[in-house]
Amino acid sequence: MRLRERIAERVAGWARRRQGEELLPLELQSRRLYILPTRIGLGIGALLLIMMLAGLNYANSLALLLTFTVGSVVLASMHECHRTLRGLIVAEATVGECFAGSTGWLELQLQNSVAVARRSLQLRSAGGEAVSLDLQPAAAASVKLAIAARQRGRQTLPRLELASTAPFGLFRAWTWLHLESSFVVYPAPVGRRALPERAGGRSGRDTPQGAGEHEWVALRRFQSGDSPQRVAWKLVARGAPPMVAQYAGDPGARHVLRYNDLTHSSTEERLSQLALWVLECERRGESYALQLPHLSLPLGCGARQRRAALEALGLFVAA
Amino acid sequence: MPSTPKTLPPTAAVVPAAMALALAGLFVAAAANLQHLAWWCLPLCVLAIGWRLSVARHLRRLPGRAARLILVALLTLTVIVNLRTLSGLAVWATLLVAMCTAKLLEARTPRDWYLLCGASLYLLLAACLDREQLWRLPIYVAGLWLVIGALHGLGSGGGTPPALELLRRAGRSLLLALPLALVLFVCFPRLPGAFWALPTSEQAVTGLGDEMSPGSISSLFESDEPAFRVRFDGAVPPPEQRYWRGPVLHDFDGYTWRRRTGGFNGAPELQYLGPAYHYQITLEPNEHNTIIALEMPAAPDLPFAFFTGDEQLIATRSGDAARNYTLTSYPLARNLAPLSASTRQIDLALPANRNPRTVALALALRRDAASDQDYIAAVVRYLRAGGFQYTLTPPRLSLNSVDDFLFDTREGFCGHFASAFATLMRAGGVPARVVTGYQGGEWNRFGQYLSVRQSQAHAWTEVWLEPSGWVRLDPTAIVAPQRLTSGIFDLLGSAFSPTERVLHEWPWIGNVIAGWQALSAWWQDDVVGFGFLRQMNLLERLGFNSADWRALPALLAAGGSVWLLWMLWILRHEWRSAAPDRLARAWLRVGAKLAAVGLGRRANEGPLAYAERCAAQRPMLAEPLRALARQYAELRYGPPPAPAAMRSFARAVREFRIA
Numbered sequence: 019m020r021l022r023e024r025i026a027e028r029v030a031g032w033a034r035r036r037q038g039e040e041l042l043p044l045e046l047q048s049r050r051l052y053i054l055p056t057r058i059g060l061g062i063g064a065l066l067l068i069m070m071l072a073g074l075n076y077a078n079s080l081a082l083l084l085t086f087t088v089g090s091v092v093l094a095s096m097h098e099c100h101r102t103l104r105g106l107i108v109a110e111a112t113v114g115e116c117f118a119g120s121t122g123w124l125e126l127q128l129q130n131s132v133a134v135a136r137r138s139l140q141l142r143s144a145g146g147e148a149v150s151l152d153l154q155p156a157a158a159a160s161v162k163l164a165i166a167a168r169q170r171g172r173q174t175l176p177r178l179e180l181a182s183t184a185p186f187g188l189f190r191a192w193t194w195l196h197l198e199s200s201f202v203v204y205p206a207p208v209g210r211r212a213l214p215e216r217a218g219g220r221s222g223r224d225t226p227q228g229a230g231e232h233e234w235v236a237l238r239r240f241q242s243g244d245s246p247q248r249v250a251w252k253l254v255a256r257g258a259p260p261m262v263a264q265y266a267g268d269p270g271a272r273h274v275l276r277y278n279d280l281t282h283s284s285t286e287e288r289l290s291q292l293a294l295w296v297l298e299c300e301r302r303g304e305s306y307a308l309q310l311p312h313l314s315l316p317l318g319c320g321a322r323q324r325r326a327a328l329e330a331l332g333l334f335v336a337a
Numbered sequence: 338m339p340s341t342p343k344t345l346p347p348t349a350a351v352v353p354a355a356m357a358l359a360l361a362g363l364f365v366a367a368a369a370n371l372q373h374l375a376w377w378c379l380p381l382c383v384l385a386i387g388w389r390l391s392v393a394r395h396l397r398r399l400p401g402r403a404a405r406l407i408l409v410a411l412l413t414l415t416v417i418v419n420l421r422t423l424s425g426l427a428v429w430a431t432l433l434v435a436m437c438t439a440k441l442l443e444a445r446t447p448r449d450w451y452l453l454c455g456a457s458l459y460l461l462l463a464a465c466l467d468r469e470q471l472w473r474l475p476i477y478v479a480g481l482w483l484v485i486g487a488l489h490g491l492g493s494g495g496g497t498p499p500a501l502e503l504l505r506r507a508g509r510s511l512l513l514a515l516p517l518a519l520v521l522f523v524c525f526p527r528l529p530g531a532f533w534a535l536p537t538s539e540q541a542v543t544g545l546g547d548e549m550s551p552g553s554i555s556s557l558f559e560s561d562e563p564a565f566r567v568r569f570d571g572a573v574p575p576p577e578q579r580y581w582r583g584p585v586l587h588d589f590d591g592y593t594w595r596r597r598t599g600g601f602n603g604a605p606e607l608q609y610l611g612p613a614y615h616y617q618i619t620l621e622p623n624e625h626n627t628i629i630a631l632e633m634p635a636a637p638d639l640p641f642a643f644f645t646g647d648e649q650l651i652a653t654r655s656g657d658a659a660r661n662y663t664l665t666s667y668p669l670a671r672n673l674a675p676l677s678a679s680t681r682q683i684d685l686a687l688p689a690n691r692n693p694r695t696v697a698l699a700l701a702l703r704r705d706a707a708s709d710q711d712y713i714a715a716v717v718r719y720l721r722a723g724g725f726q727y728t729l730t731p732p733r734l735s736l737n738s739v740d741d742f743l744f745d746t747r748e749g750f751c752g753h754f755a756s757a758f759a760t761l762m763r764a765g766g767v768p769a770r771v772v773t774g775y776q777g778g779e780w781n782r783f784g785q786y787l788s789v790r791q792s793q794a795h796a797w798t799e800v801w802l803e804p805s806g807w808v809r810l811d812p813t814a815i816v817a818p819q820r821l822t823s824g825i826f827d828l829l830g831s832a833f834s835p836t837e838r839v840l841h842e843w844p845w846i847g848n849v850i851a852g853w854q855a856l857s858a859w860w861q862d863d864v865v866g867f868g869f870l871r872q873m874n875l876l877e878r879l880g881f882n883s884a885d886w887r888a889l890p891a892l893l894a895a896g897g898s899v900w901l902l903w904m905l906w907i908l909r910h911e912w913r914s915a916a917p918d919r920l921a922r923a924w925l926r927v928g929a930k931l932a933a934v935g936l937g938r939r940a941n942e943g944p945l946a947y948a949e950r951c952a953a954q955r956p957m958l959a960e961p962l963r964a965l966a967r968q969y970a971e972l973r974y975g976p977p978p979a980p981a982a983m984r985s986f987a988r989a990v991r992e993f994r995i996a
Binding site: 041058061062065069072073074075076077078079080081082083084085086087088089090091093094095097098101104105131132133134137138139150151152183184185186187188 | 868
């Protein structure tokens with residue numbers, strides 16, 4: 019087992035050096051495709067060998083014709099298997115929000131530009147579960163791949179393996195994707211403290227979820243950075259321009275989330291509590307500011323703010 | 338609990354259509370082995386297949402482990418019990434079908450189904466090894482097609498393609514593979530002999546036997562299967578001279594004529610007269626070991642047979658070589674050697690106390706005859722006038738078979754007449770023997786050969802007359818002379834079934850049959866018969882030194898490369914870019930134009946960013962390029978574009994020039 023792992027490591031390193039830098043979008047070329055028979059393919063190979071020996075031994079033409087036909091079908095299938103991956107385009111890779119201790123999602127956009135379906139595709143991250151999919155002719159599909167996130171902080175994407183066993187499952191063609199991007203694992207959003215109400219840390223509500231806060235009272239035009247949760251999608255569906263709902267519960271509600279306010283806790287507990295608050299504010303659609311010992315984020319709300327805040331928490335290094 | 342029944346998961350990993358095709362393939366493969374399987378084997382397999390189909394359809398449970406173990410043990414035991422009655426290949430086929438039957442009860446995972454597909458391929462191989470006739474080819478093709486379709490289903494990934502779609506894919510795979518299979522078939526080096534021999538089947542051979550008991554047959558089974566084919570190098574003998582000589586029978590016990598082993602060593606002294614016929618005989622496979630020759634073959638020089646004193650060709654070994662040989666014959670040859678005392682004794686012997694009335698008749702006729710010739714003439718007259726009938730459904734006879742035939746039943750076929758005539762001759766003091774073989778043959782104009790069928794098997798007699806030696810006398814021809822010159826249909830039209838009469842009345846059906854037989858002959862000679870020798874002949878014809886087998890790998894490599902190029906070309910055509918993406922192609926053309934001046938698009942650059950970068954580098958291009966990029970982004974990411982917008986974009990791309 020040890021030896022196998024070491025060999026696998028060596029092979030991975032070799033492939034890494036060989037394939038070089040990989041920028042998306044990436045069209046899979048023959049150079050980076052590898053192919054080997056599967057276990058069943060080896061079995062069929064042994065079967066064909068025995069069939070051929072029998073045919074030769076008895077000088078039986080029909081048996082040989084049968085063997086050669088099956089052999090040729092298998093050989094042609096090898097080329098088809100290779101073809102299934104060749105020219106496939108890996109267009110985009112995005113990592114969704116990923117909190118420590120849970121599974122994050124890597125979303126890969128695959129594109130098939132040819133008029134033939136690419137079947138039996140399997141995508142797997144190193145050591146992870148495989149996801150199977152078929153790509154229809156001239157179609158794109160996105161695949162979500164679970165990636166384990168144990169600790170908060172910056173993490174590089176694991177090596178991905180994109181494989182196909184089409185058409186018979188006798189051969190397996192694959193390629194390794196070394197995507198250059200890294201992502202930040204956010205602290206796990208846990209905590210028991212109530213969200214600090216209003217600027218200044220004055221505590222107002224007891225329950226974080228006040229009644230009626232989901233009833234919007236006014237609409238304004240969408241600006242970039244607004245949370246998509248606040249967009250009035252029903253109106254968009256009717257053809258209106260994207261509008262953002264302004265809720266009754268938050269006419270200018272602001273929260274200042276301070277690291278230093280959270281006493282009597284360890285660093286990680288504090289970060290987790292802050293992350294929970296950030297999510298809570300975003301859910302309510304209320305503005306918040308984040309103040310860490312070496313960094314402070316001004317008031318804001320929406321995807322950009324959320325991302326900045328969570329990344330800051332994820333990358334936080336105690337002084 | 339070892340026998341916990343396991344449920345079939347509702348979403349089995351194996352596509353239902355793949356299961357159906359694998360089961361159908363297994364059925365065809367097993368049925369192709371029907372001729373040598375134990376009798377219980379195929380019905381059991383069919384039952385298991387039907388049961389497995391219903392399990393798959395209704396998602397019922399598969400039996401538990403204990404039930405499966407018991408079944409496997411029972412099946413193995415049954416095969417072992419049957420072992421003695423089966424030959425080598427049949428044991429394997431039976432065992433394989435039995436194991437597949439057992440495997441069906443637990444087939445769940447794709448691996449199980451792959452295993453069944455592999456077993457089906459093996460069964461097809463066993464069938465091919467056993468029987469190679471052309472009419473079986475569709476069965477083998479069907480089996481192979483189904484198995485390949487099942488493999489397509491097993492590897493089909495996420496979708497659930499219907500069986501028809503799988504069969505279409507399998508057909509495409511087979512067509513793609515066929516040229517390479519043919520190249521391999523022709524060029525793969527064959528072996529001159531077997532390196533390991535399985536004990537061959539020891540079943541009784543049909544056709545001409547070593548003995549003849551006309552009294553024991555109440556209905557001669559007329560098989561229309563071809564017995565052998567003759568290709569003539571030059572002239573073809575007229576119908577009355579088409580006597581194809583087989584085993585010569587000397588010993589008679591009143592009921593059965595038998596071949597004699599020994600006593601006729603040394604080649605006969607023959608004087609060859611009249612026209613010579615050069616020909617090549619191809620015996621159909623699965624036939625007797627007898628070597629057939631047109632009377633009388635001249636000094637045959639066959640490595641696998643010897644010529645006896647009574648002009649028989651005895652095979653010393655069987656196999657493909659003994660099925661195909663070249664001879665020269667002189668139908669008018671004469672035997673010059675004097676009759677030896679021992680031969681005279683053998684060919685005059687009659688069993689005591691058998692056929693007394695025949696012996697009495699012979700003595701009476703002999704008393705009035707002046708010479709042997711007179712006596713023969715008297716016997717011929719007796720047969721002509723006696724009201725004898727030619728029939729293929731004669732009554733059974735007692736141990737005094739000749740008495741019964743001559744005085745009671747008066748109905749029989751060639752064997753009865755030959756037996757009675759030879760008995761009369763011997764009783765009258767004229768040495769006589771019975772010759773079995775074939776008589777006649779039809780010209781196949783499609784294949785340019787003479788085809789002799791099993792139904793043309795014949796028996797006649799030879800008598801020794803002083804000046805001329807052994808003379809052929811065909812008593813059947815005396816009673817029913819048409820039997821020789823015309824077909825058997827004219828003679829016995831009423832005796833045949835309606836279908837056979839239909840066949841006779843509409844000759845085009847006969848043409849179709851002749852065409853089919855010519856095709857079969859080609860199949861046997863050029864496909865099934867393509868072995869080591871034919872391969873060497875082919876090399877010679879292509880201009881290679883025939884002994885130089887190394888030319889074969891070179892030919893193989895050349896043919897394989899051509900196939901590879903052809904297949905890759907086909908794949909390339911199939912995997913071409915999808916047609917509708919005109920937009921992307923137009924945009925790529927912009928990129929290509931810019932790349933020509935060193936402004937290639939970066940992999941991670943969107944259209945607008947790309948346009949901006951280029952515009953910064955080449956301010957002259959800024960305006961048209963920004964417009965193009967904006968147009969492209971709108972068409973690509975906006976609502977589905979109208980064809981007119983697409984056209985105008987394509988025109989703008991065409992007109993975009995870099996000065």
